[in-house]
Amino acid sequence: QKEVEQNSGPLSVPEGAIASLNCTYSDRGSQSFFWYRQYSGKSPELIMFIYSNGDKEDGRFTAQLNKASQYVSLLIRDSQPSDSATYLCAVGKGSSNTGKLIFGQGTTLQVKP
Amino acid sequence: SAVISQKPSRDICQRGTSLTIQCQVDSQVTMMFWYRQQPGQSLTLIATANQGSEATYESGFVIDKFPISRPNLTFSTLTVSNMSPEDSSIYLCSATGVPSRNIQYFGAGTRLSVL
Numbered sequence: 001q002k003e004v005e006q007n008s009g010p011l012s013v014p015e016g017a018i019a020s021l022n023c024t025y026s027d028r029g030s031q032s033f034f035w036y037r038q039y040s041g042k043s044p045e046l047i048m049f050i051y052s053n054g055d056k057e058d059g060r061f062t063a064q065l066n067k068a069s070q071y072v073s074l075l076i077r078d079s080q081p082s083d084s085a086t087y088l089c090a091v092g093k094g095s096s097n098t099g100k101l102i103f104g105q106g107t108t109l110q111v112k113p
Numbered sequence: 114s115a116v117i118s119q120k121p122s123r124d125i126c127q128r129g130t131s132l133t134i135q136c137q138v139d140s141q142v143t144m145m146f147w148y149r150q151q152p153g154q155s156l157t158l159i160a161t162a163n164q165g166s167e168a169t170y171e172s173g174f175v176i177d178k179f180p181i182s183r184p185n186l187t188f189s190t191l192t193v194s195n196m197s198p199e200d201s202s203i204y205l206c207s208a209t210g211v212p213s214r215n216i217q218y219f220g221a222g223t224r225l226s227v228l
């Protein structure tokens with residue numbers, strides 16, 4: 001079992017729809033969770049982080065965390081063609097503050113005009 | 114957030130040679146890391162660059178192949194030694210503490226091709 005799992009996609013949604021990206025992780029001790037966006041040929045760009053169970057909203061983005069189910073998700077409302085990218089879920093390794101991140105394989109999102 | 118600069122941005126190298134990649138942050142940071150991203154793959158952590166001491170390597174990565182230095186808080190280098198075509202990849206530097214010590218930001222990466 002991979003430490004962080006994502007559906008590689010591609011996930012295709014029409015412009016204006018809600019895109020839902022999912023991620024599961026294996027380490028119950030993990031305390032920090034991140035979503036990065038990576039455009040083709042570019043480096044990862046942080047878009048959301050979440051530490052506590054529940055929802056965290058920032059503009060069109062909502063991160064959801066359920067530690068009991070070891071599940072974290074990212075919702076993108078009113079999806080735009082510019083949101084087309086690969087979304088990487090990253091989980092802080094272990095319960096101690098080493099700063100290390102374990103990345104999922106990424107989900108490719110395609111937003112069609 | 115701070116600016117993380119990497120150079121070179123890309124290089125084409127011959128088998129058996131070595132390449133040193135530099136990473137410079139424009140403000141003091143807590144931690145610096147080096148990642149590899151192979152074509153079509155996600156990021157794999159190579160090591161944590163420790164200031165003034167030996168880097169901490171992840172399983173599957175060794176100092177002889179990937180020597181790392183971090184002489185001060187804002188600068189680190191990664192050397193890819195004795196390269197083979199399998200080392201063709203994107204190498205990324207990241208840093209935390211800019212502004213939050215728990216959040217990593219990335220440099221633009223170095224795209225390496227080994228012939």
